Amino acid sequence: MKTISLLNLLYMLIPLLIVWYFYKRWIKNQVEIIYATIRMLSQLLLIGYVLIYIFKEKDLLLGAFIIIFMITLSTWISFRNIQNKSIYEYFQIFTAISISGIIHLIIMLYFVLELENIYEPQFVIPIAGMIFANTMNGLSLAIERFESEILKTNDFNHARQISFKTAMIPQINSFLAVGLVSLPGMMTGQILSGIDPLIAVRYQIMIMLSMLSGTGISIIVYFLLKNKSIH
Known part of the structure; x- marks a missing residue:
């Protein structure tokens, strides 16, 4: 399976920024999407390391x-x-x-x-x-x-x-x-x-x-x- 570099994942932020811009304008909330994105990234990266331990320990x-x-x-x-x-x-x-x-x-x-x-x-x-x-x-x-x-x-x-x-x-x-x-x-x-x-x-x-x-x-x-x- 082809490995995705962390740098290449940054390209996925481009369409997300468009959504964030209109969400900020129309919903009047500039924090929610940013906060959700940061949480998603941190949680997934953290769980990746945690799962390595969990799968080994059983x-x-x-x-x-x-x-x-x-x-x-x-x-x-x-x-x-x-x-x-x-x-x-x-x-x-x-x-x-x-x-x-x-x-x-x-x-x-x-x-x-x-x-x-x-x-x-x-x-x-x-x-x-x-x-x-x-x-x-x-x-x-x-x-x-x-x-x-x-x-x-x-x-x-x-x-x-x-x-x-x-x-x-x-x-x-x-x-x-x-x-x-x-x-x-x-x-x-x-x-x-x-x-x-x-x-x-x-x-x-x-x-x-x-x-x-x-x-x-x-x-x-x-x-x-x-x-x-x-x-």
């Missing part, structure tokens, strides 16, 4: 800690964008992300991939990251839309219907477009690294299925808990 307790950290951080990121800041709301989001993510992680690692060892960090960590990040995004979208709709109608069932539909649109669209409009990130990365495209396709199918069902199950769990708390 420490089960460390792996469990990383999974819990992913769930906690995913919950916090989802939590910060909503209006209801109660502890119970945080618990509902945490529970929804945990149940959906762990179910899919177990199915993918031990039934689909059939890993022999309990903990293989080079599989567990990247797959868990994709699962929890996608679940976080879908659930955040659903909750934000639910809060907006419930204020308008005060009808739980209607607000749930609209928010569930809204959150699933990106997932369903990605199903319809994959292979025709886009080659997803995991599949592209594997192909660039020299993996047989037919093998890469199987991995991508596994990820795509988990993205839609992972988002859906987290939303279902969240609204089951929410409905119980209201009634």
Whole structure:
């Protein structure tokens, strides 16, 4: 696989600067994109070194800690964008992300991939990251839309219907477009690294299925808990 020099990565800042300029003019915020970019760069460079250590050690307790950290951080990121800041709301989001993510992680690692060892960090960590990040995004979208709709109608069932539909649109669209409009990130990365495209396709199918069902199950769990708390 061709190595990308850090210097060559600077070329990708050119279109980003254009977006930043118009974001600053139209949104009146000149800090957000810069801050997000700096965080993205520092976090990815740091995690690259951390993963080298994690993959060598294969420490089960460390792996469990990383999974819990992913769930906690995913919950916090989802939590910060909503209006209801109660502890119970945080618990509902945490529970929804945990149940959906762990179910899919177990199915993918031990039934689909059939890993022999309990903990293989080079599989567990990247797959868990994709699962929890996608679940976080879908659930955040659903909750934000639910809060907006419930204020308008005060009808739980209607607000749930609209928010569930809204959150699933990106997932369903990605199903319809994959292979025709886009080659997803995991599949592209594997192909660039020299993996047989037919093998890469199987991995991508596994990820795509988990993205839609992972988002859906987290939303279902969240609204089951929410409905119980209201009634």
